[in-house]
Amino acid sequence: MKMKSLIAGGILAAMASTAALPAFAQDSVYVPLFSYRTGPFAGSGIPIANGMSDYLTMLNERDGGINGVRINIEECETGYDTQKGVECYEQVKAKNPLVISPYSTGITLQVIPKAGVDKIPVLSMAYGLSAAAVGDVFPWVFNPPATYWDGASAIVADIARREGGLESLKGKKIGYIYLDAGYGKEPIPLLEDFAKAYGFDLTLYPVPGKEMQNQSSQWLNVRRDRPDYMIMWGWGAMNPTAVKEAIKIRFPMDKFYGVWWSGGNDDAGAGGEDAKGYRTMNFHGVGSDYPVIADIKKYVVDAGKSQVDPAKFADNLYNRGVYNSMLIAEGIRRAQELTGKKVIDATDMRAGLENLNIDEARLKDMGMEGFAGTLKLSCSDHSGHHQVYVVEWDGKDWQKSGEWFSPMTDVVRPMLETAAEEYKAANSPWPERTEPCLSN
Amino acid sequence: MLHQIFVDPFLQMADMPDFLLQVIWEGFVAGVLYALIALGFVLIFKASGVFNFAQGIMVVFAGLTLVGLHEAGVPAYLALALAISVMALLAIAVERFVMRPLVNQPDIILLMSTIGMTYFLIGLGEFVFGGEPKKMITRELGLPTGSTEIEIGEQGLVILQHIDIAAAVIAIIMVSALALFFNKTRIGRALRAVADDHQAAQSVGISLNQIWAIVWFAAGIVALATGIMWGARSDVSFALEIVALKALPVLILGGFTSIPGAIVGGLIIGIGEKIGEIYWGPLVGGGIESWLAYMIALIFLLFRPQGLFGERIIERV
Numbered sequence: 034m035k036m037k038s039l040i041a042g043g044i045l046a047a048m049a050s051t052a053a054l055p056a057f058a059q060d061s062v063y064v065p066l067f068s069y070r071t072g073p074f075a076g077s078g079i080p081i082a083n084g085m086s087d088y089l090t091m092l093n094e095r096d097g098g099i100n101g102v103r104i105n106i107e108e109c110e111t112g113y114d115t116q117k118g119v120e121c122y123e124q125v126k127a128k129n130p131l132v133i134s135p136y137s138t139g140i141t142l143q144v145i146p147k148a149g150v151d152k153i154p155v156l157s158m159a160y161g162l163s164a165a166a167v168g169d170v171f172p173w174v175f176n177p178p179a180t181y182w183d184g185a186s187a188i189v190a191d192i193a194r195r196e197g198g199l200e201s202l203k204g205k206k207i208g209y210i211y212l213d214a215g216y217g218k219e220p221i222p223l224l225e226d227f228a229k230a231y232g233f234d235l236t237l238y239p240v241p242g243k244e245m246q247n248q249s250s251q252w253l254n255v256r257r258d259r260p261d262y263m264i265m266w267g268w269g270a271m272n273p274t275a276v277k278e279a280i281k282i283r284f285p286m287d288k289f290y291g292v293w294w295s296g297g298n299d300d301a302g303a304g305g306e307d308a309k310g311y312r313t314m315n316f317h318g319v320g321s322d323y324p325v326i327a328d329i330k331k332y333v334v335d336a337g338k339s340q341v342d343p344a345k346f347a348d349n350l351y352n353r354g355v356y357n358s359m360l361i362a363e364g365i366r367r368a369q370e371l372t373g374k375k376v377i378d379a380t381d382m383r384a385g386l387e388n389l390n391i392d393e394a395r396l397k398d399m400g401m402e403g404f405a406g407t408l409k410l411s412c413s414d415h416s417g418h419h420q421v422y423v424v425e426w427d428g429k430d431w432q433k434s435g436e437w438f439s440p441m442t443d444v445v446r447p448m449l450e451t452a453a454e455e456y457k458a459a460n461s462p463w464p465e466r467t468e469p470c471l472s473n
Numbered sequence: 474m475l476h477q478i479f480v481d482p483f484l485q486m487a488d489m490p491d492f493l494l495q496v497i498w499e500g501f502v503a504g505v506l507y508a509l510i511a512l513g514f515v516l517i518f519k520a521s522g523v524f525n526f527a528q529g530i531m532v533v534f535a536g537l538t539l540v541g542l543h544e545a546g547v548p549a550y551l552a553l554a555l556a557i558s559v560m561a562l563l564a565i566a567v568e569r570f571v572m573r574p575l576v577n578q579p580d581i582i583l584l585m586s587t588i589g590m591t592y593f594l595i596g597l598g599e600f601v602f603g604g605e606p607k608k609m610i611t612r613e614l615g616l617p618t619g620s621t622e623i624e625i626g627e628q629g630l631v632i633l634q635h636i637d638i639a640a641a642v643i644a645i646i647m648v649s650a651l652a653l654f655f656n657k658t659r660i661g662r663a664l665r666a667v668a669d670d671h672q673a674a675q676s677v678g679i680s681l682n683q684i685w686a687i688v689w690f691a692a693g694i695v696a697l698a699t700g701i702m703w704g705a706r707s708d709v710s711f712a713l714e715i716v717a718l719k720a721l722p723v724l725i726l727g728g729f730t731s732i733p734g735a736i737v738g739g740l741i742i743g744i745g746e747k748i749g750e751i752y753w754g755p756l757v758g759g760g761i762e763s764w765l766a767y768m769i770a771l772i773f774l775l776f777r778p779q780g781l782f783g784e785r786i787i788e789r790v
Contacts, residue, residue, distance in 0.1 A: 070599075070604050071595075071599050071604045071711070072604065072711055073710065073711050073712030073714075073715065074712075075599075075603075075604030075605060075606075075710075075711065076604070076605050076606040076708075076710055078604075079603070079604055079605050213760055237758065237759065238759060239758070239759050239760040240760070241760050241762070241763045242715075243715045243716070243718070243763050244716075244762060244763055245712050245715075246703070246706075246707040246708075246710070246712050246713055246716050247503065247707075247716050247719070247762075249499045249502075249503060249747070250499075250746070250747055250750040250751060250754070250762050251759070253492075253495065253496055253499060253747070253751055254750075254751060254754070254755070254759070256492070256495070257489070257492055257751070269710075269712065270606055270707065270708065270710045270712035273606065273707060273708050274706075274707040274708070277706070277707060281620075281632070281634060282632070283632070299605065299606060299708075302608075303608065303707075303708055342603075342605075
């Protein structure tokens with residue numbers, strides 16, 4: 034009898050707690066974060082996951098969420114595995130997520146066709162399919178503040194600046210070492226077009242995922258080919274290994290460029306002093322000297338609500354995660370403004386992201402003055418093709434090297450539009466955009 | 474096309490002999506490291522007939538234990554001693570909780586149990602040490618850093634990393650020590666007896682449990698040495714587990730039961746894949762290294778199915 038009472042009591046308690054859920058749900062929005070704290074890419078994934086989670090937690094702790102709506106954060110571990118990422122997508126889909134942040138180009142490529150069908154926006158911040166910047170073809174996909182093609186064009190532009198102009202690239206040799214996966218292959222069409230247009234020789238050095246920590250062959254080839262510059266699209270364990278191998282073959286580190294994903298502190302730190310001069314692209318501040326980072330420390334890290342290792346707080350990739358979550362939060366805020374609703378849904382979020390307009394005043398309000406550049410998206414432009422800058426490794430940390438500058442948008446944008454049309458044709462019948470272009 | 478395949482690569486080799494030497498050296502070092510991983514597989518397979526799928530993660534786990542303990546404030550040599558102790562405890566645990574209950578089970582069951590161990594060790598390693606890559610404590614362990622440049626001809630240059638030289642020396646010492654252990658000690662002879670015939674070994678009073686624990690411990694030591702050496706070349710991270718799969722073609726080539734086979738197989742695969750990737754890889758866009766090793770092994774298999782040094786398979790009707 035006693036046992037029966039206990040079971041009945043348990044069932045009643047469970048029913049009562051379930052009944053209480055909708056009341057909580059009305060004051061919150063659900064934001065899943067795809068992360069990888071395990072596996073071969075965890076070295077890059079952990080700082081980003083910490084930054085993403087901590088910024089949203091800070092908003093909950095400091096402001097009670099966004100305009101009184103708490104953010105219900107949930108991480109889904111993908112291990113940077115495309116299959117697991119798609120499983121995560123299917124798993125969170127039922128919980129009405131506002132936005133999906135896949136944090137992997139491979140996963141992004143898989144969920145792009147699903148996003149329009151399920152009406153869930155995909156935010157692939159500075160990664161994923163470059164052509165998705167064309168909002169008229171990809172209304173549910175966003176890749177601000179810059180695409181991979183913008184990144185590759187910015188690297189070529191910086192090399193040209195050092196050499197004395199684009200015409201000086203003629204006859205130069207540029208090597209491209211990349212993770213032999215969707216991510217690393219993404220900028221190749223642009224680099225090949227640029228090689229033809231500006232007359233430089235492009236040599237490709239693919240690094241299979243299984244060989245990330247075994248790159249001596251690729252770097253022996255680099256030693257033999259003697260390129261003038263090297264560009265890297267690496268991730269996870271590939272980055273520190275490449276930096277070490279470059280040092281080993283005596284490649285001049287100031288002529289070795291990484292995309293923004295090859296700029297972790299542990300990546301360059303693997304080479305220590307010898308990696309001095311190694312440079313990567315960047316689009317946000319490094320270090321803790323910003324009010325927003327101070328607030329994260331106060332409300333989240335010091336309060337014991339973060340998983341970050343204090344020694345790695347506010348390092349480059351951590352701040353990248355903060356920037357990613359800032360975009361999510363601003364998308365929510367903008368959607369609230371546009372719709373007049375407090376608790377928005379995924380369709381509203383899509384409109385919010387499409388109308389993002391982060392100006393200097395807004396950056397200052399967020400405590401991000403000097404941390405990031407202004408950002409404006411539109412119905413047709415889901416990337417913004419915003420400015421970037423170069424960071425250089427000084428042997429101990431990243432230092433800003435030079436001023437912010439624009440990617441070669443005038444050349445890249447038409448190429449993206451062509452690529453979007455090609456994607457549409459290759460995936461026919463691709464739905465025509467029917468989503469309204471809201472603004473207020 | 475035929476010129477590019479059959480003539481060009483050799484002209485390149487003749488044109489830049491220093492570079493060819495560098496390629497061979499890099500292949501040799503990679504081969505030594507493959508051989509060390511393969512050695513771990515061979516030790517366990519010889520003594521128990523188990524293909525230890527967990528050997529790769531043992532390399533990572535051993536390396537992480539060493540670096541993790543040092544990060545926690547333990548001096549380097551004490552951390553090394555403690556890491557060896559952890560591998561000993563792991564060996565005893567494997568024998569007690571995996572091998573002993575599964576004795577006389579089909580080989581596939583034992584293989585599955587090592588796959589289970591792999592996931593257990595991945596989880597345990599990530600839980601205890603986190604998923605971030607860690608820098609190997611090369612200097613603290615007194616291992617050499619830096620490099621020596623050897624000039625060849627007027628412009629030729631071969632760069633030898635001191636850590637690579639150390640890896641080769643340590644591998645030679647380990648193989649010699651293992652050879653002595655197997656041939657000259659009582660336990661070594663018992664181990665060989667177990668390898669030859671479990672039941673016959675038991676009938677003369679050899680304890681299978683003891684032998685298995687010893688052999689798993691020896692594989693643990695080999696894993697630790699591999700973790701240190703490979704960790705010094707890149708970092709200690711869970712991606713190393715995948716690199717360990719490079720030992721498979723080495724085993725196919727050298728035979729699953731032969732220590733010299735692991736060494737010679739490792740060197741053939743290491744040097745072969747480097748030469749293939751550098752001189753023939755560009756013809757197909759590069760990146761052939763990951764499958765070339767298997768191609769080399771399969772070609773050898775056509776002529777010697779038991780591997781280079783494996784025991785000859787004789788089936789009598």
